[in-house]
């Protein structure tokens with residue numbers, strides 16, 4: 001039985017690699033080398049070639065599953081147990097600007113003693129930390145104690161010169177989205193996850209659904225909510241870094257996502273779309289530009305409304321001036337003021353709230369819905385890790401005997417789920433869980449589909465009023 005699984009996985013790998021080879025030959029492409037000392041958008045662009053994403057996902061997840069079958073269970077558990085050392089090692093190199101130093105050193109790389117001179121970390125400790133990472137495909141040790149960047153370690157490079165970072169450490173992560181996200185996670189989320197067990201045992205926090213009694217509050221030793229914490233003066237740098245980290249994550253979202261979320265072409269002229277908790281209106285901006293007769297209301301908290309107006313004045317002032325697009329101060333826990341909406345769009349909002357709060361938000365929207373108003377939710381929807389009946393369309397995307405959602409390749413989506421739980425006592429939802437929330441709030445699930453073939457991470461879920 002196990003041997004059958006092993007040979008099925010090997011067949012999947014073989015077929016996917018053959019398909020990758022064919023796509024590369026047909027398109028005169030080469031597979032990017034992991035040893036390239038810098039990250040290149042150009043070489044990564046090959047991943048957008050049709051067929052590449054699917055084949056790489058199948059081959060890579062089959063390899064991971066094969067390793068888990070072939071190696072003793074103690075090995076797999078040990079990897080899980082000791083993952084914290086790996087991420088702590090990444091944090092040392094990230095914060096000590098090692099990738100920037102290696103970029104400046106060029107292809108010959110740098111001896112650990114030289115890196116140590118520049119970053120101040122004791123050389124033998126630093127070499128040991130970098131060797132640990134090199135063993136795990138982050139940096140390369142090209143001669144004893146001499147390291148160079150590879151494609152993975154280059155992702156930590158902020159793009160700034162080492163001397164500029166030293167001159168302005170507070171600005172290190174400005175405009176450097178992915179390194180900012182890494183630094184944020186390794187600081188905030190690690191302090192928090194170290195206390196996950198303790199928080200779950202805590203009689204006040206363990207079963208709480210409140211925004212101040214969270215794993216985050218326990219780990220960061222605060223009585224504030226997540227957002228209140230960032231508003232404190234001593235957390236100014238963390239707040240600044242958080243802003244750039246979120247921009248970095250947003251930039252990684254497929255730009256066409258909003259168009260795929262709903263049949264916008266099917267709306268009658270002058271239909272009203274309400275972007276609830278719409279932030280500065282990034283998604284609405286794409287809609288307003290493509291659909292010139294769509295009326296858009298972006299609802300937000302007052303501070304964000306101000307920022308949003310500034311953003312639109314620089315990007316698309318005529319839409320605001322004509323009144324076709326407007327911002328509205330609105331707290332989504334209060335009665336919804338727009339009563340003629342064709343669509344309530346609610347993107348990346350619900351995952352920040354515990355279910356009781358989501359129910360209040362959905363009820364307010366339902367109260368204001370016409371009989372044909374469509375609720376369009378864009379969020380990260382993570383399926384169970386077992387095969388599901390066909391009505392949960394987000395499941396079963398990977399061929400058997402792979403785990404239904406490509407196993408650890410989908411870690412990012414499930415990590416976000418852990419993060420929302422720890423920050424806000426919130427949860428990500430499966431489509432069936434959304435269906436359940438709709439049933440409690442007067443909505444009926446109409447359908448759902450994936451918006452992002454690469455990660456399978458983003459889903460659009462539509463509902464209509466009952």
Ligand SMILES: C[S@@+](CC[C@H](N)C(=O)[O-])C[C@H]1O[C@@H](n2cnc3c(N)ncnc32)[C@H](O)[C@@H]1O
Pocket residue numbers: 276277278279280282283299300301304330331332333346347348349352
């Ligand atoms: C993760 S952001 C998503 C923003 C936007 N929808 C997007 O996808 O870019 C969540 C948004 O919810 C807004 N928000 C939080 N509480 C709110 C409330 N009570 N009423 C309205 N908006 C709120 C926040 O200001 C924030 O902009």
